[in-house]
Structure formats: structure tokens, C-alpha cells
Amino acid sequence: MDRGCQTARELPERLGPHPGSPGLAQKPLLSSLPAAQTLACMLRPCYGPHGRQKLLVTAKGETIFTRYATTILRALELEHPAARLLRDAAQGQAEHCGDGTTGLVLLAGALLEQAERLLQAGLPRAQLREAYAAVAAETPALLPALVCRSLGPLEDPFWVLHSVMNTHSLAQPQHLAKLVAHACWATQELDGRFQPERVALCILPGGRPEDSCLLPGLAVRGQPRGQVTVVTAGARVALFACTFGPAQTQAQATARLSSSEELLAFRRGTEQLIERQVGELVSAGVNVAVVWGEIHEKTLLQADKRGIMVVDAKSRKEAAYLSQVLGTPLLPHMLPPGTPGQCQRVYAQGLGDDVVVVFEWESPGTPALTLVLRGASRDGLRGAAQAAFQGIDVYAQLCQDTRLLPGAGATEMALARMLADKGAGLAGPEGPAFLAFAQALRTLPETLAENAGLVTPQVMAEMSGAHQTGNFLAGVGAEGLINVAQQQVWDTLVTKDQGLRTAAAVVIQLVTVDDIVVAKRTPALQQIPSPEPRRAKRGSSGKKRAGKSE
Structure with missing residues (x-):
């Protein structure tokens, strides 16, 4: 019997909650997991409209109050290559879409944690990569089914932009969102094109905000x-x-006039x-x-x-x-x-x-x-x-693309429910991979509840029950569950699609990394001018040292 097939059939039984397992205390099988967890833990308190700020001291000594993920990541001096890869992906997300950087880092960290569990359960890396790639290809295809609004060509975009810009700590968020919406709407071309440079x-x-x-x-x-x-x-x-x-001129000169x-x-x-x-x-x-x-x-x-x-x-x-x-x-x-x-x-x-x-x-x-x-x-x-x-x-x-998705974690929870339902009926490594993606997506609304100061287990249980009954508009608000359509909390389809694809691509690239080898000269070696003194030291005898001391 093929060993890989046997492992795939035994995998669901070997998974399951085991927080006290001795295997978790050992060295991670994924060498990139600690770096991703460190970045995720750093950015998790900043996620969502109720996220907290960081007091960031840059390498130049400048002090910055911010919770903007791109600013924090740009100021960090990262040594771990996996951390730099994740930062580059987040900055690319910010440049392409302008939003979704924190969610991308959190999702990538959660996906790597789930991949670590699958590897500990015995799933080979090659099969894990193939299973993750299959889920990553199917997950963005589910997003159009969750679209519930679109921005009309003559519609004021304030209600969309206010939802997006509210994730920043602003003194007058509504006033600023109105100004940005008016500027964008007024500079849009007659054919619908918009140039941000305008x-x-x-x-x-x-003055005042x-x-x-x-x-x-x-x-x-x-x-x-x-x-x-x-x-x-x-x-x-x-x-x-x-x-x-x-x-x-910079040189000192004196005109001598007689x-x-x-x-x-x-x-x-x-x-x-x-x-x-x-x-x-x-x-x-x-x-x-x-x-x-x-x-x-x-x-x-x-x-x-x-x-x-x-x-x-x-x-x-x-x-x-x-x-x-x-x-x-x-x-x-x-x-x-x-x-x-x-x-x-x-x-x-x-x-x-x-x-x-x-x-x-x-x-x-x-x-x-x-x-x-x-x-x-x-x-x-x-x-x-x-x-x-x-x-x-x-x-x-x-x-x-004018299509909009439910915000406040509702889209992630709806995707998690659909992936979990499909994964429960699949055999082989793809079933646990679907369940792993679903569990990773649930961490995003869970983080929103934590940052809002809510009782997270209770909110997640209520939200899961609402989505199980087909209410995919249930999201996390300041005081509990909200209807995102009534509260006007939206995410753009382009941003969400790009974030899912980028996070999955980075994780798939990292799950097959066996070890990280940093090939660079250490400071101790850089102080040695040439290998000749080292050879002389290895060939020196005790008698010679004694003669030198005399």
C-alpha cells in the first residue's frame, strides 16, 4: 500500500485539538512560522476600526504614533528572510489596492500555523503544497457569490470610503471622508475613468481637522x-x-577695496x-x-x-x-x-x-x-x-470593479463556513486543507472581536450560528454582532480577492522551505584580514609560545 495514501486516510484522525501535545513544544517543522507569528502578533492589536496604535521609534530616532501596517512594516529592520518576504507582499498589497495589508499578514500567519499542524499530523510537504494550492485556487472564486452591493456610476461614494477610512484613528472621520469622496467624484472623467494623480x-x-x-x-x-x-x-x-x-560660494572671502x-x-x-x-x-x-x-x-x-x-x-x-x-x-x-x-x-x-x-x-x-x-x-x-x-x-x-462585499469580518466567516462544509465531505489531504483554510479565516473576525473588547468566544459562537442559518451579513461591531448592510460596512471585491491570493501564494511558497541558510560573513570573520594568521596559529607549538614569552 502506498505510504502517502495511507497517511492521507489517517490524517483526519491524527488532527484534532491537542494543545498539550509534546510535539507543539518542539522546534517548528516550518522554519518560517516563528517569523510570521511575530509579525502577526505585532499587527494583530492594530486590526479593524477598534485597533490600537503603536508608539513606533524608527532607526533614526523619530517617534511615530500609528496603527497603519505599512508604516510599521516599513520601519522595521527585519533579518529573517521569511519576514521580509511577508513584508514585501504586504507592501505590494498596499500599493496595488491601498487596503488589506494587516489582514494579509494575519491570514498568512494563521495559514502557516494550520500548515504546521498538518505537518505534525504526518502530511508530506508535497501533498500539503498541492492541497493548499487547490484551496487557494477555489477560495477567490467563491467571493462573487457574496457580493450584495455595487457602487452606481452617479452614486456618492462617501458611504463606501467612510467604511474603509474608518480603520484609521481620525479626529473627524466623516468630514475627511466627505472631502475625499467629493474630490474623487469631481475629478472622475465622463467615461468613468479615474486617475488618482488628479x-x-x-x-x-x-488649525483644526x-x-x-x-x-x-x-x-x-x-x-x-x-x-x-x-x-x-x-x-x-x-x-x-x-x-x-x-x-x-562656500569659501570665506573678503573684498579688498582701496x-x-x-x-x-x-x-x-x-x-x-x-x-x-x-x-x-x-x-x-x-x-x-x-x-x-x-x-x-x-x-x-x-x-x-x-x-x-x-x-x-x-x-x-x-x-x-x-x-x-x-x-x-x-x-x-x-x-x-x-x-x-x-x-x-x-x-x-x-x-x-x-x-x-x-x-x-x-x-x-x-x-x-x-x-x-x-x-x-x-x-x-x-x-x-x-x-x-x-x-x-x-x-x-x-x-x-464596483462590486462590494460585507465587511466587519462577515466575508471571512462566510468563506470559512463554505470551505468547512466542502472540506468535511472530501477525502485525502484536500479535506483537512479546506478545514485549515476555514480555521485560518475565522481568526480575522475573532481578532476584530478581541480588539473591540468583546467576549470573543460568545461573539464567535453567535456569529457562527448566524452564518449557519444563512445570514452572511452578520459581522462584528463595537457592541456585538451587527448587520453590515444596515451599518454600511463594506469591503471592495478587488481588495479582498487580491489579499486572499497574495496571502495564499506567500504561504504556499513557504510551506516547502525545509531550512533557512543565511550565507553571509560574520563580524568575527570580517575582522581577520587574511587566512595566513589562522594557519600560523594552527601550526604554532607550545615551545614556540614559550620562546616568545621569554
Whole structure:
């Protein structure tokens, strides 16, 4: 009789709860399991709308309050290759969908724990990989059967985006969700296409979160300097990351002037240089100069005479983004650009005691609206920006696929019930693999209940009973079970599908890893300059050492 078939038939009897088994105290059969469990334990308290924040201290000493999985994973210095693989998968999920990173890590960790149990029960790795691959191929195909809503082409997306952005700790979640929904809806093309680049963000410290607003075009932190404060039409922009005026060398120098004529000649030379520099800008058609650096007073006066609006930019990052949008370089010297950036209008906009400069134009691929975020704390503004970017990415996904799934863990519980029902009737290794996937999916609503402070066994029992009766809209809320359709808690089909596929792909890749070999030189070996001293040491005798000591 084939040993593999015999093991598969005996597997269901050899599984089952055995928390006190001595085998669990031994070294894990999966070498990647401890690393995945460590990442999952780190992110589990951050999962869901009631998740807690982490006080993260980066390698540079910066302190960050966050519960955003991508921020936490990016700041970690991971040595374990399996942990780095899982982090790369989570970051890919964030870049593609903008959501679902924490759920992906938790699901991958739970799937690896179930795979460890199957290996301990005697299932060969090859069969485990094949069984997991079969379940992973079938699980996403069950998602369309759970779709219960779709976003209409003329429907306000606020109710969807608020559900997604509510997973962040925000001071005014409804106000921010309304602004993001309005910006996305207003910048959508007539044919239904949406470009996330059409919505820009400007983080302006100070004020209150409810002071956040939308401005047309691209708004950057800064203020006009001089008398020209607006260009009403035909703006041609030059960007400088240097002193706006004569170049100042780093070397110390002292001008030695012996007469008043030499002093006048020196001043005239400086003024002529300034006139020539500003004249070259005018000859190139530049009428707006954005400067990230010191602005020379005499150069500013000359710019006022020639009708050039000078903008004092507050951020090099925003100046670089403006360079990318306008298609003109950020120059390190005060020279005219080869091709100045073009837009329709440039003007200053006051926001309380602060000022931003707005660049307006209408062309594809350029920002049509800017979401200006206000807040008193840096961490609050960082969280609001992450939530806004997540809402914009989710809306971009909705423009491709408008189907929505029940949120609050309802989709995971419904999938777990369907997989468990099918796995109970299958023989061989696929049956336990289906049950393992079902058990791993149940850990996500269980984590939501734990983070909400609920009695987890009771909530899971009630939720399982509701799904057994066919109520797949039962999810986990702040006080117990909720109807996700009534509470408007939704997940996008694209995000959920991508998260399931990615988590399964990473786990299938890791279950066949027998051992992890890190081939790198240790610090002790790096201190030895060459192998010659080691050979001399091995050949040295006690007599020679004694002679040396004499």
C-alpha cells in the first residue's frame, strides 16, 4: 500500500485539538512560522476600526504614533528572510489596492500555523503544497457569490470610503471622508475613468481637522514675496532649489577695496549680474519663480520691476512634486530652464493665519483638486494623510470593479463556513486543507472581536450560528454582532480577492522551505584580514609560545 495514501486516510484522525501535545513544544517543522507569528502578533492589536496604535521609534530616532501596517512594516529592520518576504507582499498589497495589508499578514500567519499542524499530523510537504494550492485556487472564486452591493456610476461614494477610512484613528472621520469622496467624484472623467494623480494632498500644520478643505489645482505651502502676488493667465514657471540671486560660494572671502571708485564698481558689477540673471528669465518667458532657498532682496526688487512673481516654497518635497507635474526641472542654479512649466493661474490663498500658493490648469494627468489637511499634531496629520491616500486608492479600485462585499469580518466567516462544509465531505489531504483554510479565516473576525473588547468566544459562537442559518451579513461591531448592510460596512471585491491570493501564494511558497541558510560573513570573520594568521596559529607549538614569552 502506498505510504502517502495511507497517511492521507489517517490524517483526519491524527488532527484534532491537542494543545498539550509534546510535539507543539518542539522546534517548528516550518522554519518560517516563528517569523510570521511575530509579525502577526505585532499587527494583530492594530486590526479593524477598534485597533490600537503603536508608539513606533524608527532607526533614526523619530517617534511615530500609528496603527497603519505599512508604516510599521516599513520601519522595521527585519533579518529573517521569511519576514521580509511577508513584508514585501504586504507592501505590494498596499500599493496595488491601498487596503488589506494587516489582514494579509494575519491570514498568512494563521495559514502557516494550520500548515504546521498538518505537518505534525504526518502530511508530506508535497501533498500539503498541492492541497493548499487547490484551496487557494477555489477560495477567490467563491467571493462573487457574496457580493450584495455595487457602487452606481452617479452614486456618492462617501458611504463606501467612510467604511474603509474608518480603520484609521481620525479626529473627524466623516468630514475627511466627505472631502475625499467629493474630490474623487469631481475629478472622475465622463467615461468613468479615474486617475488618482488628479487629487493632490497638501499637509498644512496648524488649525483644526474640520478646517481641512478642497482647493482647485495644486496647492503648495509657501507665500508670494514682493509686489507681484498673482498671475491671472499664461503662467510660465521656473523652479529653483538654490539662492534666488548671485551665487554664494562656500569659501570665506573678503573684498579688498582701496577707493570709493572700486566700491562703486563692485556694486555696479553685482547689480549688473542680478539684472542679467533676471533678464535671462524674462527672455525665456518665465513670469513665476518658485524658490526653495534664500531670496536675495535686490534680486527680488529686480523681479518686481520685470513682472516676475516670486514664491517662497516651504518644502523641497513639494517643489520636486511640482517639478514632476509641470514637466520642468528643479534647478540647482539660477539659470533659465530649457522648458518652463505652464499653467493657467498662480495665486495665493489664505487659510486662517496660513497661506498656500495655488497653481491652476486643466490638462489630463495634472491635479484638478488639492485636499488641504489641517491639524494640530504631526501624528494626527500623518494618519489623516494615510487615510486620504487609502480612500483615493480604494475609489480607483471601485472605478474598475464596483462590486462590494460585507465587511466587519462577515466575508471571512462566510468563506470559512463554505470551505468547512466542502472540506468535511472530501477525502485525502484536500479535506483537512479546506478545514485549515476555514480555521485560518475565522481568526480575522475573532481578532476584530478581541480588539473591540468583546467576549470573543460568545461573539464567535453567535456569529457562527448566524452564518449557519444563512445570514452572511452578520459581522462584528463595537457592541456585538451587527448587520453590515444596515451599518454600511463594506469591503471592495478587488481588495479582498487580491489579499486572499497574495496571502495564499506567500504561504504556499513557504510551506516547502525545509531550512533557512543565511550565507553571509560574520563580524568575527570580517575582522581577520587574511587566512595566513589562522594557519600560523594552527601550526604554532607550545615551545614556540614559550620562546616568545621569554
